[in-house]
Amino acid sequence: MxxxxxxxxxxxxxxxxxxxxxxxxxxxxxxxxxxxxxxxxxxxxxxxxxxxxxxxxxGKQSEFLAQVNSNSEGLVHFCIWVENLKFEVERLQKMNVHFIKKNDEIIYQVENGCLCKLIAPEGTIIELRNNQGI
Missing domain, CATH: 3.10.180.10 (2,3-Dihydroxybiphenyl 1,2-Dioxygenase, domain 1)
Structure with a gap:
């Protein structure tokens, strides 16, 4: 490929x-x-x-789609890199976006950067991250 x-x-x-x-x-x-x-x-x-x-x-006509479950196989979330994570979180908080907290924190450290996760209306988990590396 x-x-x-x-x-x-x-x-x-x-x-x-x-x-x-x-x-x-x-x-x-x-x-x-x-x-x-x-x-x-x-x-x-x-x-x-x-x-x-x-x-x-x-969904197709007359079809009601089941909710996403983060403990199932398949796509769990997708990630968007942002230049200024703190700024984006502050902007999104003003919009009353639903964040997933870890240890009561919205932004948290992972191996080589910081991230936060939010939930879209249909249940998709979206990660915002300030580091482009893996």
Missing amino acids: KNSYVHHICIQTNSYSETIEFYKRTLGFEVVQESPDFHGREFNTWLRLGTFYIELQT
């Missing part, structure tokens, strides 16, 4: 309006395409942050 990269992840939601506003207003994604009535779904929408995309879709 030479010259390959991750293009997008797909997130499904029961709360489309709330979820799309969260990614736009809270994390700075922009809507690049919104397709109503897409293959039995109310919406299939593409959001972009830099070169990273989220394909956001509702």
Whole structure:
């Protein structure tokens, strides 16, 4: 897979309006395409942050999607690198974003940097990190 990269992840939601506003207003994604009535779904929408995309879709007609469980197999979270983590956390706190705390702290140290985790309306865990390394 030479010259390959991750293009997008797909997130499904029961709360489309709330979820799309969260990614736009809270994390700075922009809507690049919104397709109503897409293959039995109310919406299939593409959001972009830099070169990273989220394909956001509702469940199929009359389908209620089960909630995400962080103790299951598969994708647990995705991470966005931010230049100033403290600034971003302060900005997000003013927006009443739901953070996952560790030892009662929003920002905490990991091996080679600091991070925090927040939860999107549909349950996706999003990590914000101030270190680009692994």
